[in-house]
Amino acid sequence: MPGIMLIDGNSLGFAAQSTSKLTAGEMEVQAIFHFLKSLRITLLGYSGFKPIVLWDGRSWRYDHFAGYKAKRKEDPKAIAEKERYKAQKPWIARATRTLGVNQMMAINWEADDLAGLLTSKARSRGDSVVLISGDKDWLQLVEPGVLWFDPIREVKITYRDFQTQTGYVNGRAFLQGKALKGDSSDCIPGVGGIGDKAAPILLEKFGSVEKFWAAAETPGFELPEELARYRKKLTEFCAPEGRDRFAFNMMLMDLKTAERPKPERLTLDKGAFDRAAFRSICEDLSFHSLLRDLDNFCAAFNNNQRDKDNEAA
Structure with missing residues (x-):
């Protein structure tokens, strides 16, 4: 394995929610559908990297700064859109699990903090890191051996072209x-x-x-x-x-700050590839295009599971 792939779950999820509306019964499902498609494309683009989807908890930053992200609570349309997305998150997590992809969350950390921690640990082992996010806050983690890729805008930034892309030397x-x-x-x-x-x-x-x-x-x-x-x-x-x-x-x-609290209730949800379970989810959500080409869609995830099995052996 060349290294790890850290995926910003909500960055992909919110982007997927903003696409054309899809429904299954009365529930919107476009966030689920396009999240899964983005996840597959990302795995194919960086084959061999071990993926981990990182989810947000309630940020410790709220305890230090009362105004943190305050404007996001003032827009009724944005709040309603967020609630529709939140209704789909359990399905995203469940589908991701059946595709064999690990997921991680701490109740007091954002995905950003987890990315900072895991990037530092990976680099200390000599592993390469691919950061998958549309959040430019993650750019501070780019260094030799670490690249950032925004799958929504299809932009990749490495330490070699960092200054050209960002205006900053590192x-x-x-x-x-x-x-x-x-x-x-x-x-x-x-x-x-x-x-x-x-x-x-x-x-x-x-x-x-x-x-x-x-x-x-x-x-x-x-x-x-x-x-x-x-x-x-x-x-x-x-x-x-x-x-x-x-x-x-x-x-x-600073995503590597020593001043943040320790992660609380840090959980690793280990995925295990289960084609039948994933097929059942697609049937429940009427994802007919995925069902018509299920073997091809699942191939990227099945290969990831084989890599995990080989590591365990």
Whole structure:
């Protein structure tokens, strides 16, 4: 086995939910159908990698920042769509299990945190890692031996083309840039108005926020010409309040932070390939196109099960 494939379950699931509506009886089923298709395509694209679907628990970040993802609770349409997706999640988990794919969750961690933990462990063993997600937060984990692939937009980013694709030299710089800019989707404010334009320049010129602070404390320090227009904002950033805001954002955003709590009720749901059980699910949900080509659809998962059996032997 060349390594592991870490799959962001809700990233694939929400994307699948937003496709054309499918129903079985009164329940929407498009999230289930397209999740399974995306899962199969991903396995075929990275054959030999051991897949693990990672699911979100209730994030520990809510306990540190009351405004975390607050706007997502204000849109009635988004809330209703989320509820329709949640109704399908048990079916997704059940189908994934019958296809022989492992799943993991901790009740106080997001899938992002699990990805950070498992990536670190895999790299310490010398294993390669494929990150499957549309969530760009996972880009901070890219390094030699780790690549990120968004199956929805069909975008792949490796450490070799990281700067070309992201504007940052590596994953750590990407993380620090994000901490400077903030994250509107998670309702995390930025630091002193340092936005999309200033953050990449600062990190390109100085290498890291810490090196910028050190340089700014040097007698006779002058900002590079490209940053001169941001002088006031960067001066404020060097003050204690700016440093504290940056440190707080890093704590929330760093997927390898030592400040997060230990995972609670960490569970590994081990999948076992069961063609008959998967066929029954497809029949219950009226997935006729999968049933017509069931052997071909299942082949990618059956091969994955054989790899697992060979490892066990």
